[in-house]
Amino acid sequence: MSVTGSDLLGILAVGIVSVTALIAMLAGVFLKNSARLVMWLGLAGMAGAFAAAWGTYPSAGTAFGGMILAGGYASFFGMLILCAGILTFLLASDYLRKEGVEYPEFYVMVLFAVSGMMLMSAAADLIIVFLGLEIMSVSLYVLAGFMRRREKSIEASLKYFLLGAFATGFLLYGIALIYGTMGTTDLAGIALRFASAPPPSLFWVGAGLLLGGFAFKVGAVPFHMWVPDVYEGSPTPVSGIMSTGGKAAAFAAFLLVFVKSLGGGGAKVQTLLAIFAALSMVTGAVIAIAQKNLKRMLAYSSIAHAGYMLTGLAAANQLGESGVLYYLVAYTFMNIGTFGVISLIEQAEEKRLEFSDYAGLGLRQPFLGIVMSIFLFSLAGIPPLAGFFGKYYVFAAAVDAHMTWLAIVGVLASVVSVYYYLRVVVFMYFHEGPEGAEVISVPLLGSVALLLSAAGVVGIGVFPSSILSLTGWFF
């Protein structure tokens, strides 16, 4: 047994992120007041990893004896997750200073979380799925409680940890049962056995547990209870990366196991996924209406979006799979952007998080008003922005797979969701702000991140084929 150069090339991107995280950890503890330095170090590392993922993208294959995917699919998700990481870094530095918790450890933990997400989305073996999931989750548990003097942050961390550990147990038990019935944890091997003979019933118990674990991580009904409290309590940039990078990694592994390996898992699994999808869309959209706190509203909206993405998974056809990948890219840009604007408006002690705090903002601060409107219109699914095409692809896939009812539920839910997204816009432009409301100075890095996200939302909305041509050959 030995490691070849191609093995190392296959994990180059995730390797760069991990090594950067280790160096950043030492830099953070040896140098005084090094938070800024660590942030730039992390940004440089992630940019390097992005270049590595881009460079290895054309050569799809596996590395380390078929344990891990290299290039292609893995590179695509690597680049997506690195985008989420870079945007989070840019938005976080000023937010952390405002809240008085600007420590280098924040950036180190985000880097570790990013490396876990990348590993999870590159899994060719159930063990790697588990490994990546744990690296990601443990980092996110810590990040959720990063503001350790704030009660809500601690509550978010504890809730996420307890429920997350339980869900990981589900997932691991599912892996054990699948290993027990199929004799391998290798996804390609499982696919071969699954295709050659009907698996024993115990296999379906394992697959069900695995499904529960994944549904928890993507925040789909009926495993969504943690989402609102955790997104509300976590520091805002953390909610941003949790809802985008974390979701992308979980969906990447979900797709690898259930669609690529099990071919959709048959009609029963597809129906189950469709039910999860419908419940998520309706629950998320309806409960979000009643929210006053913007972070909590976005948490319920995130449940609804998990439902839209699950629609593509339930359809399990080529359009649905590409649609989910497209949706994840679109969702990453628009959701990190929205959380970014919220993190700028938010003041210490969890102030300025309600709808009414946005009154008159669009006229007072034109830049924030315009980018926020772009993100919200995209989340609502209004053409020509990215969110519209994401929904279009997954609903078209559902119709193709003879699940027209699911597409109808989705369209109705997304009509409901327009209400609460546009309500923010209405507050921003059609309500008078309070007398003498202060104008928030927008930091340079934050505005760069918002501009990049807005450009992403508009760009891939106007040219959806740019993403589809990247993902078309994966399936």
Added chain:
Amino acid sequence: MVLLDYVPIFIMVSLAGIFGLVLSKASEIFGPKKPNPEKLSTYESGMQPIRTARERFSVKFYLVAMLFILFDVEIVFLYPWAAVVRELRLFGFIEMLIFVAVLLVGYVYILKKGALRWD
């Protein structure tokens, strides 16, 4: 049937369980009981308990316990590695070097943070 091979073990375990239960119950039922305060204390011939054990500990104890577990568990990986290091040759050596280097970074971190300083 392979399961039949386990029948003797099943009988053995059941007998052991029954034996233990019967003996302890029998001594509880038939044995003489003459309790006094000394006999009822937590450690009859040990130290005098001073106060309740359910009180607040300094968080330092938890920190040290947690760090101990972290570094202790790594030994679990070192033992099997040590058993096969000859067959793995240079590859195994370098792999373990990487593993220990990552651990070392963590150790240096907690050292510099002062997590191991007691006061």
